[in-house]
Amino acid sequence: MKCIRSEIIGWGHYLPAKVLTNDDLSKMVDTNDEWISTRTGIKVRHIAEGETTADLSVKASQMALKRAGLDIKDIDLIVTGTLTPDNTTPSVSAKISGMMGARLGIPTFDVAAACSGFAYALTVADNMIRLGQVKTALVIGAETLSNVVDWTDRNTCVLFGDGAGAVVLRAKEGDGTSQDTGILSTKLYSDGSQYNSLYVSGGVATTKTAGFVVMNGKEVFKFAVGALSEASEWVMQDAGVSVEDVDWLLPHQANIRIIEGVGHKLGMPEEKVIVTVDHHGNTSAASIPLALSESMESGKIKKGDLVVISAMGAGFTWGGILVRI
Ligand code: ACO
Secondary structure (H helix, E strand, C coil), X not given: CCEEEEEEEEEEEECCCEEEEHHHHHCCCCCCHHHHHHHHCXXXXXXXXXXXXXXXXXXXXXXXXXXXXXXXXXXXXXXXXXXXXXXXXXXXXXXHHHHHCCCCCCCEEEECCHHHHHHHHHHHHHHHHHCCCCCXXXXXXXXXXXXXXXXXXXXHHCCECEEEEEEEEEEEEECCCCCCCXXXXXXXXXXXXXXXXXXXXXXXXXXXXXXXXXXXXXXXXXXXXXXHHHHHHHHHHHHCCCHHHXXXXXXXXXXXXXXXXXXXXXXXXXXXXXXXXXXXXXXXXXXXXXXXXXXXXXXXXCXXXXXXXXXEECCCEEEEEEEXX
């Protein structure tokens, strides 16, 4: 049956210039390259200096618009997944719309779902497109996590990085089959009983400060493998496709051992799993659009490929998206 699909017609990403290596970190806290590499797979991460989350977002969005062959005035909606907005309010999306000169009156808002922020934002934009409320959406995942990392805590400071990724989604008529291009299935979850397993310790209504990342690493690890696998399986089943039909698994880039665990659980061959955590670190809501854009730009992910995206983060929140590029 004919239906509206949200097709990815543009992709972009941006990483701040400063690179922080594991050796650099070993001069800041009691750690070393061997520990970080074997436990996390991370080698380097980028750190924003003098650039805000909105600045990174604008750069990623400019690239996405260019790839789409569109102007900012063609955009009907801007939605950003982030946990590091420039200000408590208004949203980063509102700031981006002003900085880029978006059409006056278009809806702009942020989604707060931590590392699942981009998956949540993409799902909301997809639903607005399929309802016919908007035709063309700019969906961003962007973070300056370096602002909420305690650089004296070796348990957490080695994990995170800054960056931004963006996609342009456009409404397109599909046949209602898994051969359509565009988003084929989405599924979001949360479990508030895990609120204290991973959080940033500040807040407007509590400390009146931004705070720092606090994490029960073992609990997050255990939960993440199951959650990312569950979300991936759900969207594949919903769209009537099997693991063999899928070209790429693109999980949230938190830790190589989590990524490998998910690939193994799903029975996905290693060469079909996208990995960027080695050179991005964990960039929270930016991790998926960064990895997607980088892989599309390099020609690794091609037009027509079927991609399973899965995300998991604080909340806990998690979710899956099946998309044919
Ligand atoms: N360098 C050297 N030693 C370290 C470091 C470090 N950076 N950090 C911790 N250690 C030490 C610990 O103090 C501990 O020492 P002890 O045995 O003397 O007490 C030892 O290393 C082992 O620590 P564990 O916590 O047992 O190490 P583990 O193997 O569990 O790995 C890690 C820790 C990497 C954090 C792991 O639990 C993990 O990957 N968890 C997932 C967390 C994650 O990815 N979070 C990202 C945010 S959530 C998300 O994006 C979904």
